[in-house]
Amino acid sequence: DAKTTQPNSMESNEEEPVHLPCNHSTISGTDYIHWYRQLPSQGPEYVIHGLTSNVNNRMASLAIAEDRKSSTLILHRATLRDAAVYYCILSLSIQGAQKLVFGQGTRLTINP
Amino acid sequence: NAGVMQNPRHLVRRRGQEARLRCSPMKGHSHVYWYRQLPEEGLKFMVYLQKENIIDESGMPKERFSAEFPKEGPSILRIQQVVRGDSAAYFCASSPRGPKEKLFFGSGTQLSVL
Numbered sequence: 001d002a003k004t005t006q007p008n009s010m011e012s013n014e015e016e017p018v019h020l021p022c023n024h025s026t027i028s029g030t031d032y033i034h035w036y037r038q039l040p041s042q043g044p045e046y047v048i049h050g051l052t053s054n055v056n057n058r059m060a061s062l063a064i065a066e067d068r069k070s071s072t073l074i075l076h077r078a079t080l081r082d083a084a085v086y087y088c089i090l091s092l093s094i095q096g097a098q099k100l101v102f103g104q105g106t107r108l109t110i111n112p
Numbered sequence: 113n114a115g116v117m118q119n120p121r122h123l124v125r126r127r128g129q130e131a132r133l134r135c136s137p138m139k140g141h142s143h144v145y146w147y148r149q150l151p152e153e154g155l156k157f158m159v160y161l162q163k164e165n166i167i168d169e170s171g172m173p174k175e176r177f178s179a180e181f182p183k184e185g186p187s188i189l190r191i192q193q194v195v196r197g198d199s200a201a202y203f204c205a206s207s208p209r210g211p212k213e214k215l216f217f218g219s220g221t222q223l224s225v226l
Contacts, residue, residue, distance in 0.1 A: 034214070036215075042219060042220075043116075043203045043205070043217030043218050043219050043220050044155065044203070044205075044215075044217045045217065046214040046215065046216070049214060087154065087155075099145075099157050099160060099168055099170075099171075100145075100157065100215065101157060102147070102154040102155040102156070102157075103154055104153075104154050105154055
């Protein structure tokens with residue numbers, strides 16, 4: 001299974017941008033890059049996903065390297081509610097099925 | 113449109129008992145996934161089901177665990193003869209069409225085995 005590598009933890013200040021990196025050097029051509037986050041005592045929440053081009057939505061932006069071996073999740077203006085574990089995931093398409101393989105993620109702390 | 117509903121929210125069982133965890137996907141979603149999260153760890157994929165079919169069960173332990181998603185009613189994750197090591201948070205997710213669709217997760221069932 002293609003794996004992702006993320007820093008264990010990161011810290012940022014409220015109202016500042018946050019860049020969460022992810023390495024996925026063994027990504028295959030058909031793997032999508034997904035980001036989910038998990039707040040304490042809750043299920044994961046979808047953030048964003050992309051294949052090759054950079055993506056933007058109301059929550060965040062996803063910047064994908066040209067060779068697709070790495071990507072960065074960008075929170076443009078962090079709030080205290082963004083404190084969570086952020087997972088960078090490659091979706092594996094196996095015989096038409098999808099399996100999201102979660103790693104350890106990055107625990108993001110936001111300082112007031 | 114209600115989200116993914118899991119019940120019970122908390123389940124306490126003694127060793128050797130059976131645990132049944134239920135998951136109602138979002139309306140219109142026919143794909144269900146089960147994940148398990150041990151304390152201080154990431155989520156581990158267990159099984160992926162469509163209505164009446166198990167598509168991928170590569171993450172399911174070979175014994176005591178089973179899952180179903182009948183034509184009518186919720187998806188059920190069943191753990192027979194529970195042991196202390198089964199204590200974990202079990203999350204269910206659903207999607208409308210499967211591959212490449214974003215997943216909607218429930219709030220999970222916290223299983224505690226005494």
